[in-house]
Amino acid sequence: MEKEPASKVELAPGVGGGGEIPTFDITLKVRRYNPEVSDDAHWDEWQLTMYGTDRVLDALHKVKWEHDGTVSFRRSCAHGVCGSDAMRINGRNRLACKTLLKDLDTSKPILVEPIKGLPVEKDLIVDMEPFFQSYREIMPFLISKGHEPTKERLQSSEERERYDDTTKCILCAACTSSCPVFWTDGQYFGPAAIVNAHRFIFDSRDDAGDMRLEILNDKEGVWRCRTTFNCSEACPRGIQVTKAISEVKQAILTRKV
Amino acid sequence: MATPTIESPRSGRVAPGYSRTQGSRGNFEMIAWLFMRISGAILVVLIFVHLYVNLVAGDGISGIDFGFVAGKWASPVWQIWDLTMLWLAMLHGTNGIRVIINDYAEKNSTRMWLKGVLYTSTVVIVVLGTLVIFTFDPCPVVNGVAHVADYCPAP
Numbered sequence: 059m060e061k062e063p064a065s066k067v068e069l070a071p072g073v074g075g076g077g078e079i080p081t082f083d084i085t086l087k088v089r090r091y092n093p094e095v096s097d098d099a100h101w102d103e104w105q106l107t108m109y110g111t112d113r114v115l116d117a118l119h120k121v122k123w124e125h126d127g128t129v130s131f132r133r134s135c136a137h138g139v140c141g142s143d144a145m146r147i148n149g150r151n152r153l154a155c156k157t158l159l160k161d162l163d164t165s166k167p168i169l170v171e172p173i174k175g176l177p178v179e180k181d182l183i184v185d186m187e188p189f190f191q192s193y194r195e196i197m198p199f200l201i202s203k204g205h206e207p208t209k210e211r212l213q214s215s216e217e218r219e220r221y222d223d224t225t226k227c228i229l230c231a232a233c234t235s236s237c238p239v240f241w242t243d244g245q246y247f248g249p250a251a252i253v254n255a256h257r258f259i260f261d262s263r264d265d266a267g268d269m270r271l272e273i274l275n276d277k278e279g280v281w282r283c284r285t286t287f288n289c290s291e292a293c294p295r296g297i298q299v300t301k302a303i304s305e306v307k308q309a310i311l312t313r314k315v
Numbered sequence: 316m317a318t319p320t321i322e323s324p325r326s327g328r329v330a331p332g333y334s335r336t337q338g339s340r341g342n343f344e345m346i347a348w349l350f351m352r353i354s355g356a357i358l359v360v361l362i363f364v365h366l367y368v369n370l371v372a373g374d375g376i377s378g379i380d381f382g383f384v385a386g387k388w389a390s391p392v393w394q395i396w397d398l399t400m401l402w403l404a405m406l407h408g409t410n411g412i413r414v415i416i417n418d419y420a421e422k423n424s425t426r427m428w429l430k431g432v433l434y435t436s437t438v439v440i441v442v443l444g445t446l447v448i449f450t451f452d453p454c455p456v457v458n459g460v461a462h463v464a465d466y467c468p469a470p
Binding site for chain 2: 188278284315
């Protein structure tokens, strides 16, 4: 084995541990659930010293790596792109990897729960399958009629702009699991499915808009939306979810009436 | 050797209670949604004119008595006005409660019972109200005694 090259940078003692960054103490309370141990969920709490640059995800990592390895949560990229770590932080759906601890009220315990409305499997991990089932039902892929073009499918920048907002979805389920209509019985398609239908319905290259509108004209489709704006508030990508749902409603109306 | 079949990923694994029953197509929910918006806009006008005419115009609130109502319903304009208001308000309200039941009841059997009560009471109120508007007699004769108000023709 080759020896690791010596560092070329001389560090003064005390530097390199994040010493320049202010630290503070937090209390992290996590909703724990393990069906193999108990049917009841409970809260566990830890006192942690965290840095000003740390996010809720870093606090969860600290707990998992240094205090209790059984704490379970999903995370993948840890940079707000993969959409794995949506959770309910202080009662609001957010991505743990995009929520800085310093932006929360650190004088009170920080509450972390799994997103609501989906079956909890363990701790912060929920069964996302009902969510993805709705997503699959709206056919989130390009369907085009006629001959395939020899080159690319052209689109003007105005046509692209029409559905730009809804292309940002990362399928984290923060919106659907913040929707009180979805909480009741999980039958509603949910904001995320409608947002992703919107992305194709208003795409000039797609020809299956009518099929998607017909799917969302269902009893559990867009008409169950009560415009409470929970979804727009929860979206970590800032998608105007409620607006997208209204546009789909309008599209169904103008097609039928 | 038989080729082992690998199930497609997560096939049939949606938690029970989340799978939607198919075949609930039709435009009922869309029409209900549209009706709420249109009837709401009309009701704003109907109700505020109703309140103004009853409570503010003329003698105001002190002018309301049996004779006042009888006088209003002698005119077909107010008959139609009140009839429209009755029907729109009742259907608007019923649909609103229906939606709330759908949103808050978790079991289909609970929904069915609550909606049963709701629809029954709606029908009773709408039928009674319509009857009153059209069969209202300002000068009733009870047990052979005519309760004559000053606006009634002399017997």
